[in-house]
Amino acid sequence: MLRLFVPLRRGRTAHLRYAAILDGQTVNLHAQLPPSAGLPDRAEIVLRRGRRRHPCEARVHEGPSGEALVDAAILLGTEVGGVPVGTGRWRLRLKLYSGRRSRTLSLLLLEPPVPYEGPTKPMEASPVTGERHRLGRSVRGSARVVSTAARAAVEVTKVQLTHAGVTVDFRVFGTSVDGPRAEFVAAGRMIEQAVEPLGPDRFWVAVPLSRMTPRGTRPEHWDVVLRDATGRSLRLGRRLHDVRNPLRVFAMRGLAVTPQGHPPMIVQPRYTPAGNLRVTCTRMPEAG
DSSP, X not given: OHHHHHHHHGGGSEEEEEEXXXXXXXXXXXXXXXXXXXXXXXXXXEEEETTEEEEEEEEEEEOTTSOEEEEEEEEXXXXXXXXXOOSEEEEEEEEEEETTEEEEEEEEOSSOOOOOOSSBOOOSSOTTTOOEEEEEEOTTOBEEEEEEOOOSEEEEEEEEEOSSEEXXXXXXXXXXXXXXXXXXXXXTEEEEEEXXXXXXXXXXXXXXXGGSOOSSSXXXXXXXXXXXXXXXXXXXXXXXXXXXXXXXHTOXXXXXXXXXXSOOEEEEEEEOTTOBEEEEEEEOGGGO
C-alpha cells in the first residue's frame, strides 16, 4: 500500500526528514514542505483523535537551498505540562497559516525511526508517568503517535546503605497496590518487611543487615519483591531509563559491615542486566 500511496502524495504532503520520540515523552519533528506551500507565516502541529484536537506551536524557517522547513518539539502528558494525549492512536497534521488563509497537510513518514547502537537506547517510556509513546504510520504513510498506559512496575528511586541496614525508596506505576509489603528473597530464605508511604504511589522500606548475613561462605543474593493484599507481586528495579547496561551505569558502592552478633560481611546493592534490584551479601574471607 505504501508503494502505491507515497508517490501519489509526495507533492501535497510535508515530508518528515526526522521524526523521533526523545526522553520517552517529547516528539521531535523536522519536515520539509512541498513547493506549493511556499513559506508560510506560521505553523502548528495538530494531534487529533476523534473530536479531540491539540494544536502545538511549530517553527517555520527557510533551508539552505531555499526550501521551507518546519521544526517542532511536542511534550506529551499533563503531568509534565504537556499535551493531554491519553491512550490511543493520535493523527499528526501540519496546519499552515499565510495571512488570513490556512492549509492543512499530512506529515509523510517514509521510514520509521531506527534504534541506534551504543551505551544508551531510545527511552521506551516517560520517566515521570511511565506512559509509553511511539511513532507509527498509517497505511497511507501518514505519521501518528501511538500512546499506551504505563505498565505495572515498581521503580526504585533511591537506595541507601548504612552499617545498620538497607533503605529503598520506590514508586508504583501503572497499577494500584492495597496493603503492600516488601519481601527480601534469597535461596531458601525470605524476610518480610512493612512498607511505609511517602506520598501518592510512593513508598519506602528498610531491612536490617543483621537478618541478611550469609549462612555459609558463598554469596547470597537478595531480590526485592513488592506484594499486595491480593497476593500479586512485582519486582523492584529500574525500568524507566535509556541505558543498555544498568549493572554498570547504575553501580552503587559496597560496604563492609559487622552486624551485632554476626561475622563481618560485604554488602553490595546493584542492578541486574534486566534492571532488577539485588543486594549481595558475602562473608569476609578472614571471618570464615
